[in-house]
Amino acid sequence: MNALALPTRRQEDWRYSDVEAVAAIWPTPAPTRIDVAAGDVARHHLLQDAADGTAAVHDYVITIADGARCDFHVLNIGGKLGRVTFHVTIGSQAHFELNGAILGGGDQTLEIITSVTHAKPDSTSGQTIRSILGGRATGSYLGSINVARDAQRTDAFQSVKAMLLDRTATANAKPELEIFADDVKCAHGATVGELDKAALFYMASRGMDPATAKTLLLRSFVAGVFDDVADEAVRQALEAAAIAKLEALV
Amino acid sequence: MLTIDNLTNAIDGKAILKGLSLTINAGEIHAIMGPNGAGKSTLAYTLGGRPGYDVTGGTATFDDADLFELEPHERAAAGLFLGFQYPVEIPGVSNLQFLRESLNAQKRARGENELNGGEFIRLAKEKAALLGLDMEMLKRPVNVGFSGGEKKRAEMVQMGILDPKLAILDETDSGLDIDALKIVGAGINAIMRKSDKAVLLITHYQRLLDYVKPDYVHVLAGGRIVKSGGPNLALELEREGYAEVVAA
Numbered sequence: 294m295n296a297l298a299l300p301t302r303r304q305e306d307w308r309y310s311d312v313e314a315v316a317a318i319w320p321t322p323a324p325t326r327i328d329v330a331a332g333d334v335a336r337h338h339l340l341q342d343a344a345d346g347t348a349a350v351h352d353y354v355i356t357i358a359d360g361a362r363c364d365f366h367v368l369n370i371g372g373k374l375g376r377v378t379f380h381v382t383i384g385s386q387a388h389f390e391l392n393g394a395i396l397g398g399g400d401q402t403l404e405i406i407t408s409v410t411h412a413k414p415d416s417t418s419g420q421t422i423r424s425i426l427g428g429r430a431t432g433s434y435l436g437s438i439n440v441a442r443d444a445q446r447t448d449a450f451q452s453v454k455a456m457l458l459d460r461t462a463t464a465n466a467k468p469e470l471e472i473f474a475d476d477v478k479c480a481h482g483a484t485v486g487e488l489d490k491a492a493l494f495y496m497a498s499r500g501m502d503p504a505t506a507k508t509l510l511l512r513s514f515v516a517g518v519f520d521d522v523a524d525e526a527v528r529q530a531l532e533a534a535a536i537a538k539l540e541a542l543v
Numbered sequence: 544m545l546t547i548d549n550l551t552n553a554i555d556g557k558a559i560l561k562g563l564s565l566t567i568n569a570g571e572i573h574a575i576m577g578p579n580g581a582g583k584s585t586l587a588y589t590l591g592g593r594p595g596y597d598v599t600g601g602t603a604t605f606d607d608a609d610l611f612e613l614e615p616h617e618r619a620a621a622g623l624f625l626g627f628q629y630p631v632e633i634p635g636v637s638n639l640q641f642l643r644e645s646l647n648a649q650k651r652a653r654g655e656n657e658l659n660g661g662e663f664i665r666l667a668k669e670k671a672a673l674l675g676l677d678m679e680m681l682k683r684p685v686n687v688g689f690s691g692g693e694k695k696r697a698e699m700v701q702m703g704i705l706d707p708k709l710a711i712l713d714e715t716d717s718g719l720d721i722d723a724l725k726i727v728g729a730g731i732n733a734i735m736r737k738s739d740k741a742v743l744l745i746t747h748y749q750r751l752l753d754y755v756k757p758d759y760v761h762v763l764a765g766g767r768i769v770k771s772g773g774p775n776l777a778l779e780l781e782r783e784g785y786a787e788v789v790a791a
Contacts, residue, residue, distance in 0.1 A: 513635025
C-alpha cells in the first residue's frame, strides 16, 4: 500500500473517523516523537482545539525506556475532525499514563487512538478517557494493549466512560487486548450513559437552572482527568478550556 | 401564601389527585396525613414540578404567581422548598458546591447579590451546627454514602441555607430514630416557624407532630382532602386508624 494513500473506513483504526475531513490535510504531519530516557520522568499535554470546520491529526510515537515514566494529558475538543493517536512502547519497570477528555458537539468527530506495547517485564500503564458528546458528534476511543511474550507481570488498565447529551450523538469505545505473556493483569471497563434525570430534578428543586445543573454534573463527570497535571498553569488552561467547551455544549 | 384549588393530575395517564383544595397562610404549619397510595408524595412532586407529574386541572397560586406556570428552578427561586422522601445521590458534586450553586442561582434569579466563598461557608457552618451535621459531611458528594437519617438531616441543612418561604416536606421523618427526629423537628421549628413562612408536612405518623406542632391537620385519601381539623385530628388518626376516620 502506498504510504501516502488516504485512509479508508475499512481500516480498523479509521473505522469511525471522518475520512472526508482528513483528505483536506492529507498527508498529515509526521508523528511527534517522544523518547523518555532510562529513569527519566516526562510530562506532556495536548490541547487539541482546532478551529471549527478544520481537521487536525496529531500522531505521537513514544518510547519509554527502562525505569522511566511518561504522563500525557490530552483535551480533544476542536475541529470537524480531531484525531490524536499514541503509539507507545514501554520498557521494563516503566510506566505510561494517559488521561484524556473528549468533548464534542455539532457534527464533530473526535477520537483518541492508542496502541500500547508492553515490551519487557514489570511495566505498567493506565489510560483514563472521559467523553461528553452532544448534537450529532461522534467520540471514539480505540485502545489496544499488546503484551509481548516475555513481558511478564505487566499491569495495565483502560477506563473509558462516555456521556451522551442527545440521542443523535455517538460514542464508540473499543478496548483490544493482545497478550502473549501468561502472568499479566489487564483491566478494562467501558460505559456509556446519559445525565441522571432524578439528579437534574433534584438540582432544579434547589434552584439551579437547567444549564447550571447540567454543567455541574458534566464537570463532575470529567473532574479528575486533569487533577494530576503537575504544571499549575497548564492544569488551569486545560480545565478552563474544558469548562468553556462544556458550557457551549449544554 | 399557597392556594390549591380543585387540583387534578395524572401520571402515565392515571389520575392520582382528584380535586384537591388546600389553603396555607403565612405563619401556619399544615400536616397532611393519609394511607399509602393516597397521593401524598404525588402532591409534593406535582407542586415541585417534577417531570411526568402532569397537571390536568385546577390551579395553585403561590404568593401571586401561578405555580404551574413556573419551571421547577423558578419555583425554588420564588421561595418553594421540596424536602425529598428519598434524597438523590449525586456522585462527584460536593454538598457545599451543590448548595452554593443552588443558593447563588436563586439569588441571581431574584436579582440579589450572590454570596462569596467566605460568606457561604459561614452560613453553611451555622446551619450544619443547627442540625448537628458535621461540616466534613458537607464536603462529601451529595448524599453519597449517607445513612437514611443523615440524608434527612442534610435535607434540613439545605432548607436552612436556602431559607425558603414555603417548605413542603415529604416524609422527612421516615428513616429517623428518636434522637434524630428530635433534632430534625427542632431544626424545622428554628428555620420555618416564623410569621412570614409556612410548612406543609407530609407524613404517615403522628410522631413528627410531637416535635413540630401543626396548626391544621388534613387527611388525604383517594386523591382528595377528606377531612380537616386541628392538631387533635392527628391523635384521633393514630388512635383509630385512617379507615375509621375517613368513613366517619
